[in-house]
Amino acid sequence: MKKFFITTPIYYINDIPHIGHTCTTVAADIVARTHKIIGDEVFFLTGTDEHGQKVAESAAKENLSPQDYCDQISPRFEEAWKKLNIDFDYFIRTTDKRHEKVVQELLQKIYDNGDAYKDKYEGWYCVGCEKFLTETEMVDGHCPLHPPEKTVKKSEENWFFRLSKYVPKLIELIENDETNYIAPVGKKSEILAKLKAGVRDISLSRENVEWGISVPWDTKQTVYVWFDALINYYSATQFIEGKKDFWPANLHLIGKEILWFHTVIWQAMLLSAGFEVDKLPKQVYIHSFYMIDGQKMSKSLGNVISPQQLIDLFGVDGSRYLIARSFPTDNDSDVGIERFKEKYNADLANNLGNLVSRVTKLAEGVTTKPFFNPSFDRAGSLDEDFVKLINNCRFDEAVGLVFKKYIDSSNTKLNEVTPWKLDNNDPKRIEVLGYCIKNILSASLHLKPIMPEVTQKIENCFENKVKTLDAPLFPRIK
Numbered sequence: 001m002k003k004f005f006i007t008t009p010i011y012y013i014n015d016i017p018h019i020g021h022t023c024t025t026v027a028a029d030i031v032a033r034t035h036k037i038i039g040d041e042v043f044f045l046t047g048t049d050e051h052g053q054k055v056a057e058s059a060a061k062e063n064l065s066p067q068d069y070c071d072q073i074s075p076r077f078e079e080a081w082k083k084l085n086i087d088f089d090y091f092i093r094t095t096d097k098r099h100e101k102v103v104q105e106l107l108q109k110i111y112d113n114g115d116a117y118k119d120k121y122e123g124w125y126c127v128g129c130e131k132f133l134t135e136t137e138m139v140d141g142h143c144p145l146h147p148p149e150k151t152v153k154k155s156e157e158n159w160f161f162r163l164s165k166y167v168p169k170l171i172e173l174i175e176n177d178e179t180n181y182i183a184p185v186g187k188k189s190e191i192l193a194k195l196k197a198g199v200r201d202i203s204l205s206r207e208n209v210e211w212g213i214s215v216p217w218d219t220k221q222t223v224y225v226w227f228d229a230l231i232n233y234y235s236a237t238q239f240i241e242g243k244k245d246f247w248p249a250n251l252h253l254i255g256k257e258i259l260w261f262h263t264v265i266w267q268a269m270l271l272s273a274g275f276e277v278d279k280l281p282k283q284v285y286i287h288s289f290y291m292i293d294g295q296k297m298s299k300s301l302g303n304v305i306s307p308q309q310l311i312d313l314f315g316v317d318g319s320r321y322l323i324a325r326s327f328p329t330d331n332d333s334d335v336g337i338e339r340f341k342e343k344y345n346a347d348l349a350n351n352l353g354n355l356v357s358r359v360t361k362l363a364e365g366v367t368t369k370p371f372f373n374p375s376f377d378r379a380g381s382l383d384e385d386f387v388k389l390i391n392n393c394r395f396d397e398a399v400g401l402v403f404k405k406y407i408d409s410s411n412t413k414l415n416e417v418t419p420w421k422l423d424n425n426d427p428k429r430i431e432v433l434g435y436c437i438k439n440i441l442s443a444s445l446h447l448k449p450i451m452p453e454v455t456q457k458i459e460n461c462f463e464n465k466v467k468t469l470d471a472p473l474f475p476r477i478k
Helices: 019-037 054-059 066-083 097-112 163-175 185-196 224-230 232-241 256-272 309-324 339-361 383-390 395-417 427-447 452-461
Strands: 002-012 039-049 090-093 117-128 131-133 151-161 220-223 251-255 286-287 290-293 332-334
Touching: 002 019, 002 232, 019 039, 019 066, 019 224, 019 251, 019 286, 019 290, 019 309, 019 383, 039 066, 039 224, 039 232, 054 066, 066 090, 066 309, 090 232, 097 117, 097 220, 097 224, 097 256, 151 220, 151 256, 163 185, 163 256, 185 309, 220 224, 224 232, 224 256, 251 256, 256 286, 286 339, 309 395, 309 452, 332 339, 339 395, 339 427, 339 452, 383 395, 395 427, 427 452
Parallel strands: 002 039, 002 251, 039 090, 251 286, 290 332
Antiparallel strands: 117 131, 117 151
């Protein structure tokens, strides 16, 4: 069995889960489940990022200690993912003492290798991003992702990381097709341009932020939250029993606002700590954002969509399907509740659900053994093009392939042959129903990583003898 290690970002807990977090996590689950079907041994990691100035400020507003605040908010993410049937293997929290130990050990290696030095930082810092900003990153004098008041002037003495030292090596790795780890290609070009424009060293510690991990060689300073957070991907493999062999990660799945940290700083940290090239993460896939009815998602606009809202309207599997179909790959994806309703009704209620309902009624009582492939859950049972699209995070195209090959073709064949007009023993009727049963089962297998519960219901209808559905798989939504 091949080992496959996939991660989501660990989500910053100054807020509750929304559709942006949801799309990344559902996407990672789809990839992980696909690899399980093809026979890989999978380690799927997600979790929460719990240190830093922003968490301390949010805790203070609630009159809570930072740890108590984290203990209240972190479970909301874990619960949201469980409700969406996210089959993660481990939920990591950066306040875990075992994680903190690995962070200190890795940073000590960076220090011992001469890549940490003390200097004064003077410039801009976005509290919303927990990020030091350059003039070129700001728009109208503040961070473009957060309100102006979140961008503040900082002057503090910190420990710095010699990021600039590793720029030539990173450029070499990214420009070589065999070692390039950035996808899609547009993001690769973006990072290369930024690296070649010149990169400054960055702070790896904070002077006046108490809520964080102590710098091992200078306990008066705490580790900059991003250095702490990135190390979670490695630390989990070190303290969870039986997971050391999963490193390096096969896929980090992230949103575009954090690509610099994951494609430049993270890789440079690992090189500095002594990791060989073959022990660096294999791929970082950077997706774009969701726009809600043409506007940026914002609490002030009141257009934030929560995981629970999706589940209440479309059910668990319906929600997962809609996220797969709208996943923002190269460009931002414009979505909204009304658009989701249209897609749900067209694809699921009117198409897939209707097909299963028609075929089970027409073929009720038919023995399914000739049509049920016993190797459905074994390696090699998935279409190669489908797997390739899933691995490239082209979920919409992957689902489109399944619909075209198995579902649309079955609907077309049914309408051509009209088996409901034929006698039960008519060879044409038997042939078309057998064709549809095979296609439905094949579609069900391919859609299993996206809709695990519904596909199980479909397979149950065709176990031994065809049984009709007790209720619609996808009730229409008004």
